[in-house]
Amino acid sequence: MSKTIGFIGCGNMGQAMIGGIIQANIFSSENILVGDVNEKSLEKAAEKYGIKTTTDNNEVAKIADILILSVKPNLYPVVIKQIKDEVKKDVIVVTIAAGKSIEGTEKMFKRKVKVVRVMPNTPALVGEGMSAVCANEAVTKEELDEIINIFESFGKTEIVNEKLMDVVTSVSGSSPAYVYMFIEAMGDAAVLDGMPRNKAYKMAAQAVLGAAKMVLETGMHPGVLKDMVCSPGGTTIEAVATLEEKGLRTAVISAMRSCTKKSIEMSK
Ligand SMILES: NC(=O)C1=CN([C@@H]2O[C@H](COP(=O)(O)OP(=O)(O)OC[C@H]3O[C@@H](n4cnc5c(N)ncnc54)[C@H](OP(=O)(O)O)[C@@H]3O)[C@@H](O)[C@H]2O)C=CC1
Numbered sequence: 001m002s003k004t005i006g007f008i009g010c011g012n013m014g015q016a017m018i019g020g021i022i023q024a025n026i027f028s029s030e031n032i033l034v035g036d037v038n039e040k041s042l043e044k045a046a047e048k049y050g051i052k053t054t055t056d057n058n059e060v061a062k063i064a065d066i067l068i069l070s071v072k073p074n075l076y077p078v079v080i081k082q083i084k085d086e087v088k089k090d091v092i093v094v095t096i097a098a099g100k101s102i103e104g105t106e107k108m109f110k111r112k113v114k115v116v117r118v119m120p121n122t123p124a125l126v127g128e129g130m131s132a133v134c135a136n137e138a139v140t141k142e143e144l145d146e147i148i149n150i151f152e153s154f155g156k157t158e159i160v161n162e163k164l165m166d167v168v169t170s171v172s173g174s175s176p177a178y179v180y181m182f183i184e185a186m187g188d189a190a191v192l193d194g195m196p197r198n199k200a201y202k203m204a205a206q207a208v209l210g211a212a213k214m215v216l217e218t219g220m221h222p223g224v225l226k227d228m229v230c231s232p233g234g235t236t237i238e239a240v241a242t243l244e245e246k247g248l249r250t251a252v253i254s255a256m257r258s259c260t261k262k263s264i265e266m267s268k
């Protein structure tokens, strides 16, 4: 019999994963059940993806072989308390919340459940997610592979030591937001100089996508790739010098350390 994947929480990240899974076609829509308190979110998801939905989290807990908890971190204790006695004995619980450790999740279940901790990101929706994964010892190699397979259906995955999860949150979980800010700012600059906004976003976003692919596919150092764009006495080095003067690198490093710090604080 095919397995059922259950989601509790159908917001930004829940929908990105559901959309990714549906597009990858690894679970049929009748094997996906989604619970949320927000009926509007459920209606939208049911209409868009043809999945089954419920406002009763326990309905999801009872049926799911793989249960992805995609509510906000502060709601983990509330939701886990509600469902812990309803989940299947061998359920694989997948947590995606910032700052929620495997040990913390086990404590909330008050028993040794199978826990896979993942930090995904919203580009999952377009098949370009990045997910870092770790698990407790109750999860077998086959079960971990099964979960990795789900997350790989909508992007790339990397197994990490749990100690790195706070850094992961900063470098891939949250980082799409910084990149959107960069694209938006490039768009504004181009609009300032007379380009229509839709063209400006398309050009900026495609340049970011292409640059990211260059890093991933050539394996070259980002600094070398940057140097290849900078003609001596040319245009790019003028922009690079201004970015250095305005502290781009310092701003990025400092922002990411704030993000990591917040994730550590949320773990306490
Ligand atoms: N957004 C992102 O880019 C990423 C998020 N994450 C993690 O994903 C999790 C979800 O984040 P995100 O999707 O952004 O949050 P959202 O607020 O967008 O989604 C959470 C959903 O859960 C619903 N909800 C609230 N209470 C309950 C409840 N008791 N039972 C069931 N559903 C409930 C919310 O409804 P309502 O809106 O009515 O409150 C909402 O629809 C977080 O733990 C976050 O750390 C991880 C990586 C990236």
Ligand SMILES: O=C(O)[C@@H]1CCC=N1
Pocket (backbone or CB within 6 Å): 098, 169, 173, 174
């Ligand atoms: O902002 C947050 O807390 C979540 C975790 C990673 C991305 N969004």
